[in-house]
Amino acid sequence: MPSASATLPHATRRRSSSFGDKVFALACQAAGLFVLILLGALIIELFIAGLPAFRAFGIPFVTSTDWDPVKELFGAGVSIYGTIVTAILAIFLAVPLAFGIAFFLTELAPPWMRRPVGTAVELLAAVPSIIYGMWGFFVIAPAFAQHVQPRIIDTVGELPLIGFLFQGPPFGTGLFTAAFILAIMVLPFIAATMRDVFEQVPPVYKESAYGLGATTWEVMKGVVIPYTRISVVGGIMLGLGRALGETMAVTFVIGNANRISTSLFGPGNTIASLIALEFGESETGSLKLASLLALGFILFVLSFAVLATSRYLLRSRLKV
């Protein structure tokens, strides 16, 4: 951008406008720096606040499964396990659906249908987390307890090798239900990213494949997916990052028990749900509060790593 002020004839005018330029540029830059400082402060504050817990328990804090407020013994093991299991299971449930929706919206749907259906799917992302929590607790959990889980326990639960994952009493709430709700919540993010990257495949490539007699699915498999592979993984990582930190919906349906259940139908907790539930009952300055903040720090590190990877994988898309 050429500097405008240098070409102005009038001396005072030039001074005032270059002053305005300086002020405005400075304001913009300061705002940019503010955002940097904000994230830096967030990391540092969480770490400092969690320090007493890291000091008291050391590295074993991450793997310990204790959570005993009476004996003042705290560990992150159970909630880290719950966080990772629900998030990954959610991704496994959401990715096929998201792929189907993205494929449908870019290749199969008639043009008049694309916009309303696409908007409807995106509206799923706009529904607040707490609404998913209520819906999950009052609609999905009872339905799971009465209809879905007993059937799965009787069939898949009897299988060798994987059967143990689907055993136990059908509570309705638990890790599986939490993952199911999470899957619905991250579905629109993954589907929207996939749709956007699928749309960026140059039409010529697809037309060439169609011209050779390929079917729509073959075009998808042979042209679109190889072309967009990296961005698709980036979109999935974005969904994973969201699923890790989701709080309210999970708090409603995960069952909130501090133990590692071998069955996916068993109750558990996640870092975010544990913080949301226990925070109100922790005294200022207590070791419990420090442990919760330390958990917050761990959650931040987890989601930062996933989101940074996602952004790295999606960078080619961002440049366009």
Add this chain to the structure above:
Amino acid sequence: MSLALSFMSHPGPRKDAATAARLGASRKRADRIIRTLCLAATVIGLVLLASILITLFYRGFEAMSLRVFTHVTAPPGSEGGLLNAIVGSLIQSLIGTAIGTPIGMLVGTYLAEYAKDSWLGNAVRFVSDILLSAPSILIGLFVYQILVLPFGGFSGWAGIAALAIIVIPIVVRTTEDMLQLIPNTLREAVVGLGAPKWKMIILICWRAALAGIITGILLAVARVAGETAPLLFTSLGNNAWSTDLSKPMSSLPVTIYAFAGSPFEDWIALAWAGALLITLGVLSLNILARTLLRSRI
């Protein structure tokens, strides 16, 4: 033909017509199956949205009455409403957005107009993207540490600060995206007339990107209006009528959270009424934002 198909997993059709027909049929069958599955996936997505909305309308309208808007929250059994929660949510979302928006716009402008490919610009863009998807509960914890602990207690201001932090990256993203859509020739024309850069940005670029920026702001309001987790540790909630921002303040999502988890029928009914209100508000803001953007671009 065989060369053409070599990039796919099928061997090319032989001269044998029967084999060719069989191969074609199996390829077409696979295509049909996948198409059906994709259609099914889309239908499942739509059914889920419909299920949520139908549940909300059914249970929400059942509990809806004028009392919801005229009475404040009350102990179970007594006639209570959601007035303080609705007002608290409006105050916190609007002030939070009002504080976050100018900062977000300046950052977005910085990224699009000043620091397109600079090292600092990339760092800011990266951090803003991380903030956009970072768990909102952590923002609540952060504000608890810097505003609630040192200043002696939960307050409406702390809630506003947490929401403002959530607003910033949303506005940054839309502002930057919209400014990038403006053709450089427009900028050159303005500068060619002798306008300084700040006038070019404020009077021309911002105005040209106005619809997009307003869309971003509407989406930001919609997002923070439904946020619960960051408010749990900042504005906490308040069962009495209060518009004092230095005191704990009620909000719709936090009230829904407290009421829905309670064992009392009338509280749960109120939670559904609140859930319907907030979802209607958030979804109509989203639809409004989309229509606005589409009509201008």
